[in-house]
Amino acid sequence: MTQEDALNILKMGHNVFLTGQAGSGKTHVLNRYIEYLKRHNIGVAITASTGIAATHMDGMTIHSWSGIGIKDAMTNDELRALCKKSRISKRFQKTKVLIIDEISMLHSYRLNLVESVARMTKGSFEPFGGMQIILSGDFFQLPPVSKDTDSSVYLAFKSAAWKAMNVRICYLETQYRQNDKIYSSVLNAIRSNAVNQETLKALRARYRAAVPGREITRLYTHNADVDTINNIELSKLSGEPKHFFMQSRGVAKLVAELKRNCLAPENLVLKKGAVVMFVKNNFEREYVNGTLGTVVKFDENDNPVVRTKKGNIITALPESWKLEEGDKVIARISQVPLRLAWAITVHKSQGMSLDAAEVDLSKSFEPGMGYVALSRIRSLQGLRLMGLNEMALTVHPEAFSIDKQFIDLSRKETQAVKILSFSELNGAHNAFIRKSKSGDFVKTYSAANIRKTYMKAYEKWTEKDDLLLKTEFRAGKNTRELAAFFKRKVGAIRSRLKKLNLQ
Secondary structure, three states: OOHHHHHHHHHOOOOEEEEEOOOOOHHHHHHHHHHHHHHOOOOEEEEEOOHHHHHHOOOEEHHHHHOOOOOOOOOHHHHHHHHOOHHHHHHHHHOOEEEEEOHHHOOHHHHHHHHHHHHHHHOOOOHHHHOEEEEEOOOOOOOOOOOOOOHHHHOHHHOHHHHHOOOEEEEEOOOOOOOOHHHHHHHHHHHOOOOOHHHHHHHHOOEOOOOOOOOOEEEEOOHHHHHHHHHHHHHHOOOOOEEEEOEEEEOHHHHHHHHHHOOOOOEEEEOOOOEEEEOOOEHHHOEOOOOEEEEEEEOOOOOEEEEEOOOOEEEOOOEEEEEEEOOEEEEEEEEOOEEEOOEEEHHHHOOOOEOOEEEEEOOOOOOOHHHHHHHOEOOHHHEEEEEEOOOOOOOOHHHHHHHHHHHHHHHHHHHHHHOOOHHHHHHHHHHHHHHHHOOOHHHHOOHHHHHHHHHHHHOOOOHHHHHHHHHHHHOOOOHHHHHHHHOOOHHHHHHHHHHOOOO
């Protein structure tokens, strides 16, 4: 599927899983759709499974946005209490489209929990309370962090929420990051679970290989290794260090979350000659998250001046990371968008594009870790490989087994959208815009009334309820009519009828 096909499907209002290999342009498509939604004044919430991924798109974690925090599960009483919080309720009521990026790292049970909160808070029996849901990511990349031996049991596509929302698969099949055919074949072999001697031969050729004329970032699997390398390298440089302190304003708790997840440090220490990486996209100033360079001087205002690998000279000025609700900025931090980049962790590299990197995968501990690290790099000539272990070139078997299904489903979606005429496409897009702006029950009733009306769905059945259910069922009402009558889900009605030996 092309990016344009995916964008057309998104604009129709379908629930979508946007996927594709690293470098296929998933974030680009999301950003274009977000711009489209904002242009039409459609409430969109931008979230991700991790704070680092969230800051890439000026969003927040799905855990924070939905109010679930670090909880793995919530009782009905806890759900009710959350629903009564004005901040959470207003957030859901304003949102017509919810985006969750890096879905591979979100546990299935947490996606289920977000779905439950959405239904209760929105006051709707539809999946996710009727919002359009956009899940983006690649299950070949890093899985949910788990204490269990096999974290694949928690992959998001196994959740009840995923199965309930009739998700359309948009699989981007064109890869834009690598134009090196040999290297592309290496990455495809890992992704296809088909690593062979040719794959290993290509990688061995880059073992401790020189990368002429380039200062390169080192990717390691553990934080301790990264911090040690960066501090040692900075201490080798002569000259006085310059300190750049992060500025912040807004809700203290949210500011703390932004700081915790921002790749730029609170106290950035630089010297002339420091190897640095830009950690934010700014296409107008010709750098993106992952652009590498060297500090060549400090200007008259003490701003660091960086020469990138491509030879561009860029004065690094402070940038902002922010959290928004509607048109209001509720938290903001500002910092020079750089970090020391002699070394960085594989986890922090996810989403980046690197011209060159030294990669040590000898301590890999998760399937997909090697694929994430290697797929950051644009070409084989930009790779210096320091080590591998058996885990490094593996991917989750379940991610591999479902990938073909995703591709097949996506191609069917492509065929379906390509037969539509321009007027049919335009009509479908306009219909979703009208639906998103129409006066529905959420606007008709206050949040308190919605909770009062729909809270019944989460209460235990009483003897009186059972008696009334028997009466209405014997009077001829079907399960859908009973669900509306009792303000419960159809599945709950069927389950109760079965328990009462009526089905």
